[in-house]
Amino acid sequence: MIIPWGLLRSRRLLFAALLGLALSPPAQADALLDHAQSLVEQGDAEQAFVLLGQQEQARAGDPTFDAAMGRAAHAAGQYPRAVMAWERVVALQPDNAMAQLELGRALFAVGDKRTALAVSKLVREEGIPVDAALDIDQFLVSYDRADYRGASSIKGYAELTVGHDSNANAGPNAGDILAVPLAGVPAWVLAPGAQETAASFGSALLAVRGRHVLDAGWSLVGAASASTRHHAQAAGAYDNSQFDANAGVAWRRERNEVILSGVYGSQLLDGARLRNMGGVQGEWIYRIDGFRQWGSFVQWLDVRYPHQSIRSVHRSIAGVSYSQVFRNGALAYGSLYGGRESPQASGVEDLGLHLMGWQLGGQVPLTHSVALFAALSGERRNYGASDPFFAVRRRDQQAGVSLGVSWVPAQDWRITPQWMLVKNDSSIPVTQYERRVFSITVRRDF
Numbered sequence: 001m002i003i004p005w006g007l008l009r010s011r012r013l014l015f016a017a018l019l020g021l022a023l024s025p026p027a028q029a030d031a032l033l034d035h036a037q038s039l040v041e042q043g044d045a046e047q048a049f050v051l052l053g054q055q056e057q058a059r060a061g062d063p064t065f066d067a068a069m070g071r072a073a074h075a076a077g078q079y080p081r082a083v084m085a086w087e088r089v090v091a092l093q094p095d096n097a098m099a100q101l102e103l104g105r106a107l108f109a110v111g112d113k114r115t116a117l118a119v120s121k122l123v124r125e126e127g128i129p130v131d132a133a134l135d136i137d138q139f140l141v142s143y144d145r146a147d148y149r150g151a152s153s154i155k156g157y158a159e160l161t162v163g164h165d166s167n168a169n170a171g172p173n174a175g176d177i178l179a180v181p182l183a184g185v186p187a188w189v190l191a192p193g194a195q196e197t198a199a200s201f202g203s204a205l206l207a208v209r210g211r212h213v214l215d216a217g218w219s220l221v222g223a224a225s226a227s228t229r230h231h232a233q234a235a236g237a238y239d240n241s242q243f244d245a246n247a248g249v250a251w252r253r254e255r256n257e258v259i260l261s262g263v264y265g266s267q268l269l270d271g272a273r274l275r276n277m278g279g280v281q282g283e284w285i286y287r288i289d290g291f292r293q294w295g296s297f298v299q300w301l302d303v304r305y306p307h308q309s310i311r312s313v314h315r316s317i318a319g320v321s322y323s324q325v326f327r328n329g330a331l332a333y334g335s336l337y338g339g340r341e342s343p344q345a346s347g348v349e350d351l352g353l354h355l356m357g358w359q360l361g362g363q364v365p366l367t368h369s370v371a372l373f374a375a376l377s378g379e380r381r382n383y384g385a386s387d388p389f390f391a392v393r394r395r396d397q398q399a400g401v402s403l404g405v406s407w408v409p410a411q412d413w414r415i416t417p418q419w420m421l422v423k424n425d426s427s428i429p430v431t432q433y434e435r436r437v438f439s440i441t442v443r444r445d446f
Helices: 005-041 045-053 063-075 079-092 097-109 121-127 136-140 174-179 233-238
Strands: 153-165 199-213 218-231 240-253 256-269 272-287 292-304 313-325 331-343 353-365 370-386 393-407 413-426 433-445
Touching: 005 045, 005 063, 045 063, 063 079, 063 097, 079 097, 199 233, 218 233, 218 256, 240 272
Parallel strands: none
Antiparallel strands: 153 199, 153 433, 199 218, 218 240, 240 256, 256 272, 272 292, 292 313, 313 331, 331 353, 353 370, 370 393, 393 413, 413 433
C-alpha cells in the first residue's frame, strides 16, 4: 500500500512529538538536579532548595530527586524538609546506607537525637564525627538526654593522666616578688615550700551520669565524679583528691529544658580535708536545633574550710553559654559568667570578692578520628578590702590557654595530649604565678 507523502509526514511529526513528550521530563529532570547540585556546591543552597521545591509535589517518591532535595534542604538549613526527603528515600531503599546516614544527620539537626541514634550501628559508626564524646551536651550540660528508645540511661567514663606541671602548688616565683617590692610593707620572707614547685604527676578520674525518665516531660537526673592526683616526691604535699555529685529534677518541653539540682563537693589536700561545699543550681537550656544551643545557669554554694573557718564563704554565680556544631564537624563554644564570694565570718572583707570571667573554645576535625582543639579563658577578681599585711587591695587578672589533639583510635576510646598555660597577675606579689602543664590522657567511655 502506498501512503501519501502528506499523511506520512504528519505521522512522523506525531511520532516525534510523542517521543519528545516521553523523553523531555527525564531530560529536564536531570538538568534540574544537575543545576541544583551545582548551586549547592557554589554555596547557593537556598536557590537550589526553591527550584527543587517547585517540583517536589510532582516528583516526590523518585529516590534520585528525593536525595537531591534532601541534600539541598539540609545545606539550606531547612532540616524538617530534609528529614521528609530522606525518609522517602529510606522507605524505598531500606538498605541504602548513605540515605540512612543523611536521614540520621537531618534528624539530629532538628534535635531528634533519639531517632537519629536508631539508625543501624554500622551507619552510626561511619557517620560519627571525631571525638563524638565531646558533643554539645558534654561541653556545657551535666546530663545526657534520654536514649533513642525514650528510656532511662546511665553512662560513665574513666580517665588516666600522666604529665608535668611547672608549678604544682600555684606558687609565686621568688625573683618576681623581689622585682616588685611594696612600699611600707614590713620585712618578710617567703618560705621555700611556698615558692613555685615543678613536678611530674599522675591522676585518675571516674565519672558517671544518668537520667531516669518519668514521663515525656519529667526526669530525675544525676552525676558523680571522683578524682585523685599524685605528684613526684618533691611536691607530694600537694597531692589532692576530689569528689563531686549533683542530683535533681529536669523538665523538658519542645526545645527548652530546665534542671534544678542539689550539688555537693569535697576536696582533700595531702590526705587532710581542705574544704566542703554544698548548695543548689538551676539550669535553662534552649536547643535551637541539633547543632546550636543556648544555656544559662545560676548557682549558690556554701563553701566551708574545716581547719580554716575564717576562709569559709557563700558563693553565688550566674552565667550564659552558647555552642554550635558546624556542618564540617567543627565545634565552637563560649561562655560568660559573674558572681561573688561573701565571707561567713565578720571583719574579713579582704577575703570576699567579686568575679567576672569568660571562655572561648573550639575543635576542628582533621580526619575521621583526629581533631585539634583550643580554648582561651579569662577571669577578673576584685577583693572586698585591703590585705591587712600588704595594705593593698588585691586584684587578680587570670588568663589561660590550652591546645591539644584528640585522637579516637577505637570506639569509646580517646587519647588526648594537651598543653596548658595559666598566668595570674595580681596586685599582691605572693598571689601572682605562672603555670605550664603538659599531659596525656587516656579515656574509656562505658
